[in-house]
Amino acid sequence: MASSDPNPPLSPPPLRRRGARMRSAVLAATVRVLTEHGLAGTTVGAVARAAGVHETSVYRGWGTRENLILEALAEQVDTAMPVPDTGHVRDDLVAYFVTLARLLATTQGEALLRLSAERDDTLPDRRLSYWAERLERGAVMVRRGVERGELAPDTDPGLVIEAISGALFTRALISGAPLDEDLAARLVTLVLGGACPPPSGRS
Amino acid sequence: MASSDPNPPLSPPPLRRRGARMRSAVLAATVRVLTEHGLAGTTVGAVARAAGVHETSVYRGWGTRENLILEALAEQVDTAMPVPDTGHVRDDLVAYFVTLARLLATTQGEALLRLSAERDDTLPDRRLSYWAERLERGAVMVRRGVERGELAPDTDPGLVIEAISGALFTRALISGAPLDEDLAARLVTLVLGGACPPPSGRS
Structure with missing residues (x-):
């Protein structure tokens, strides 16, 4: 007024x-x-x-309660997980996903996963856009790696993020397997380097 | 008697x-x-x-109700998901994870994930061993690939399975993103081949 x-x-x-x-x-x-x-x-x-x-x-x-909690956690998680920019895609991804693995072991991290897994009334749509935005935040690191020539030009940035984070989310929420300290780094190494043997002397 | x-x-x-x-x-x-x-x-x-x-x-x-449902689903899922053995690790993994992606879209598949995400009384232990056994089933395909020389000798078979399945589980349970028909194949390609560019002319 x-x-x-x-x-x-x-x-x-x-x-x-x-x-x-x-x-x-x-x-x-x-x-x-x-x-x-x-x-x-x-x-x-x-x-x-x-x-x-x-x-x-x-x-x-x-x-709704769900929208409230999702918004509160979104702000908190984004603050706790700045997107690093070291100039090396591997270092960026390891730093980012080590932080994520630690966060998933906290009450807030677990609540975020649990809340996303709950399905009711107004929540599904918010959840979808919430995770799409988080995926895009992570994809930025991969895209920079492609631009620098560290990664193949046809790399799907979102898929790289999903393969690494999906394994972490699954341990935290579904299988209950421990989030070992070196898990994030091992996942980054696997997804960047692949499991196929080097054709010549690639290390 | x-x-x-x-x-x-x-x-x-x-x-x-x-x-x-x-x-x-x-x-x-x-x-x-x-x-x-x-x-x-x-x-x-x-x-x-x-x-x-x-x-x-x-x-x-x-x-408990949880143990009952977990055992019922375990039998059903294992029957629905035989472990293929085509002689090629890529073909085995694509066939296996295309089936998983389809299963996750069914009532039973979703129930299995949801039940695993619930945490109470007697469930956690059963859940951990249940998923450890499922992971081992999948790892067999990767191990055969290593033995045939298709994959690097230091490949962690369980980690390969977690990177692929984790992305599928996350879409089904957490992010709500669609389980596209070609998602499993794209994940297998990424995790086997990696995102790094070929050093020479590797396709």
Whole structure:
């Protein structure tokens, strides 16, 4: 609503700013509740209490509990997983996927996988675009490797990311096999170098 | 218990035979109920009714609903996914993983993944050994490729299987991306050949 303040605003108007502040507070509270109480304990009510806002504000902003948690985790995971740019595709991928393997062992990482595996109401669409964006973030490293001539020109960047991350996700969520410290590096070596023997003396 | 029948038994004694017959009937009923009613509808009660046995017999034989479903699906999936042996590692892997990709799109395949992702009481241990056995089944194809000299001697057979299957599992359970008809073949090509460019004229 227009205020009677005669000065032109130099910063966003109070309501807008309050909206942005509420958004950050709710997302931060979501991650906090998730870390302390796990996925099952992360209800809209618990998050609203932790953020000091009304439940209705949370529903108005995010619609469902699932959308709220997915958005909170998306922000957190992207911050925790910057895309490296060392100039070498192998180093970039190893650094990135070692971080992912560690993240998958945390409450937030596990919650992200579990939430994505749950299937209900409004979630499927958000989930699909969420993972498409994450795949694209990873593919950037592969694409740079192709441009530098480190990888074959017909490399499918998304497929490289899926082969490496899929094995990590599967251990974390499905098979329960341990996420060994060297697993990410071994996967990167396999997917970049392949299992076929070198035709001549390729190391 | 010893019977008073004077003839030596030519087939397993009645009680044993009845046990084996009950086991098959219950496992078949489990798959049937799962296909018709999905994972949530597959209760011990529903399976017992479909198999015409008492619920207590099911609990006595399998302990939990999760163990029952995992065993039923294990038998079904192994039957649906014979391990090919064409003499060529690439052909074996493509055939095997095309079948897996198709299976993951069925009610049973999805139930198997979902059940493995659920974590409770007695399940984790069974799940770990279940997936370790499945991984070993697949690794046999890779090991034969190494023995024939098609793959490098230091190839990690399990890792090859995890890189290919992990991408398929992730699409089916986590990202929701489609399991395209050619996805399995593209993954096999990537993991066997690698993304690095051929040093000379390797095609």
